[in-house]
Amino acid sequence: MMTPTNLKYTKEHEWVKIDGNKVTIGITDHAQHALGDVVFVELPNVGDTLEEGKPFGVVESVKAVSDVYAPVSGKVITINEALLDTPETVNQAPYEAGWMVEVELSDLTQLNDLIDAAAYEAFLKEEE
Amino acid sequence: MATIKRTPLYEEHLKAEAKVIDFGGWEMPVQYAGILEEHRTVRNRAGLFDVSHMGEIEVRGVQALDLVNQLITNDAAKLADNQILYSPMCNDQGGIVDDLLVYRYTAEHFLLVVNASNTDKDYAWMLRHSDAYDAQLTDISAGTAQLALQGPLAQDILQTLTPTDLSDIKYYWFAQGKVAGVDCLISRTGYTGEDGFELYFAPQFAVQLWQDILVAGKPVGVEPIGLGARDTLRFEACLPLYGNELGENISPLEAGLGMFVQLGKADFVGKHALEEQKADGINRKIVGFAMLDRGIPRSHYPVAVNGQEIGFVTSGSYSPSLDKNIGLGLVDTKFATVGQEIEVIVRGKGLKAKIVPKPFYRRQR
Numbered sequence: 001m002m003t004p005t006n007l008k009y010t011k012e013h014e015w016v017k018i019d020g021n022k023v024t025i026g027i028t029d030h031a032q033h034a035l036g037d038v039v040f041v042e043l044p045n046v047g048d049t050l051e052e053g054k055p056f057g058v059v060e061s062v063k064a065v066s067d068v069y070a071p072v073s074g075k076v077i078t079i080n081e082a083l084l085d086t087p088e089t090v091n092q093a094p095y096e097a098g099w100m101v102e103v104e105l106s107d108l109t110q111l112n113d114l115i116d117a118a119a120y121e122a123f124l125k126e127e128e
Numbered sequence: 129m130a131t132i133k134r135t136p137l138y139e140e141h142l143k144a145e146a147k148v149i150d151f152g153g154w155e156m157p158v159q160y161a162g163i164l165e166e167h168r169t170v171r172n173r174a175g176l177f178d179v180s181h182m183g184e185i186e187v188r189g190v191q192a193l194d195l196v197n198q199l200i201t202n203d204a205a206k207l208a209d210n211q212i213l214y215s216p217m218c219n220d221q222g223g224i225v226d227d228l229l230v231y232r233y234t235a236e237h238f239l240l241v242v243n244a245s246n247t248d249k250d251y252a253w254m255l256r257h258s259d260a261y262d263a264q265l266t267d268i269s270a271g272t273a274q275l276a277l278q279g280p281l282a283q284d285i286l287q288t289l290t291p292t293d294l295s296d297i298k299y300y301w302f303a304q305g306k307v308a309g310v311d312c313l314i315s316r317t318g319y320t321g322e323d324g325f326e327l328y329f330a331p332q333f334a335v336q337l338w339q340d341i342l343v344a345g346k347p348v349g350v351e352p353i354g355l356g357a358r359d360t361l362r363f364e365a366c367l368p369l370y371g372n373e374l375g376e377n378i379s380p381l382e383a384g385l386g387m388f389v390q391l392g393k394a395d396f397v398g399k400h401a402l403e404e405q406k407a408d409g410i411n412r413k414i415v416g417f418a419m420l421d422r423g424i425p426r427s428h429y430p431v432a433v434n435g436q437e438i439g440f441v442t443s444g445s446y447s448p449s450l451d452k453n454i455g456l457g458l459v460d461t462k463f464a465t466v467g468q469e470i471e472v473i474v475r476g477k478g479l480k481a482k483i484v485p486k487p488f489y490r491r492q493r
Contacts (some may be wrong), residue, residue, distance in 0.1 A: 031247070036147075036159060036162060036163060036356075037163055037164045039164075039420075039424070039446035040453070042422075042423075042444065058475070060424050060446075061163075062163040062164065062356060062360060062446060062448075063158070063163065063356055065424075065426060084145050084422070091308050093492075125237060
């Protein structure tokens with residue numbers, strides 16, 4: 001299982017890449033692996049407001065429907081439209097081409113709630 | 129707490145790195161390489177399934193045929209020795225207790241193959257209706273393992289392991305013979321929409337037979353297949369699943385299984401209710417539909433027309449063979465026509481879909 005150290009994580013298995021007051025969000029390698037073959041992705045619209053801890057998207061595999069929770073609050077500035085036609089990218093490259101949304105943060109202090117790669121890996125071990 | 133059950137192949141599944149889930153009280157492999165890949169393996173080549181969880185109930189005695197015919201809606205009197213039929217088994221209200229395969233060895237010896245999670249219920253139900261008959265029922269599930277080899281290459285692969293001429297076994301017929309040296313009931317049946325065989329044999333040979341078939345099939349790409357792909361395969365072929373399309377409150381007429389209900393035969397459990405239903409006409413019916421909007425239908429999602437609920441989804445999935453999102457639903461007969469536009473309510477939103485002909489997938493013969 002890959003856990004890039006340049007990203008932050010949530011216990012809901014999302015990853016966050018921080019770039020100033022903007023973040024990119026996706027689901028972790030662990031999450032895509034647990035889901036299995038992803039066959040459908042539902043994303044918010046550009047301009048939508050995300051609220052920390054609330055679902056903002058859906059990832060569906062053949063067998064499972066899974067909400068994706070907003071790790072932070074903010075406004076959606078870009079969505080990865082390519083995922084709508086090629087949802088399998090979430091399996092193939094969860095941390096790169098499989099990103100889901102880019103968000104402009106409304107509250108920078110929320111970043112403090114995220115955990116780093118080591119803490120996320122420790123959490124996965126605990127969950128097993 | 130009920131103890132979780134394992135088939136004799138549990139360790140083999142772990143060795144093959146299967147993802148194991150609780151399926152109706154059984155620890156079963158849901159997938160190995162991945163559901164999509166496994167699905168395509170069966171459609172294009174062949175796949176091996178451990179279906180040892182299925183229930184097997186034997187009926188023996190001079191009135192075995194009469195008892196079987198009292199229990200099922202189809203007519204077992206039509207069977208010759210070594211022939212198989214599919215049938216619902218109904219309750220007095222015409223609801224479906226289970227759907228099963230009926231194997232006739234002789235008029236005095238039948239094998240009934242039932243859904244794993246219904247085995248105990250079915251056996252009790254059968255016993256309850258057997259008093260008037262000179263016939264014995266025996267649940268032989270624990271002493272029976274089952275493998276299914278399904279796909280266009282199934283016959284070629286299995287033929288390398290058996291002296292029985294498989295081309296002599298027609299669809300829904302069976303033979304008794306040796307496979308890899310193991311005494312088997314060799315049945316040309318399956319639950320995938322592909323050609324293939326189901327083998328019944330003693331559990332102590334399960335590991336050997338499993339390994340021998342995988343080795344024999346390796347050169348042509350046979351792989352083990354989990355319950356996940358078993359479900360998408362049966363779903364594309366519109367083979368009903370108990371608990372989804374079938375249940376105690378759904379009749380075989382509603383489920384589109386009218387051809388397996390023989391109202392012309394002597395009395396059977398549920399006959400009166402089904403006769404009435406047939407005379408009055410059914411109010412709801414299983415239909416197939418394809419999504420027009422983006423979204424995957426899932427079982428229990430409501431189905432509506434003009435904002436009014438007309439039924440619900442019984443099974444729904446992304447279809448690997450069609451690359452479309454499709455579903456089966458139990459809907460008001462008034463709207464159950466091909467071409468009818470419907471809405472599937474997905475997470476509170478009505479998504480457009482259209483009723484299409486069944487089955488979704490039919491193999492090339």
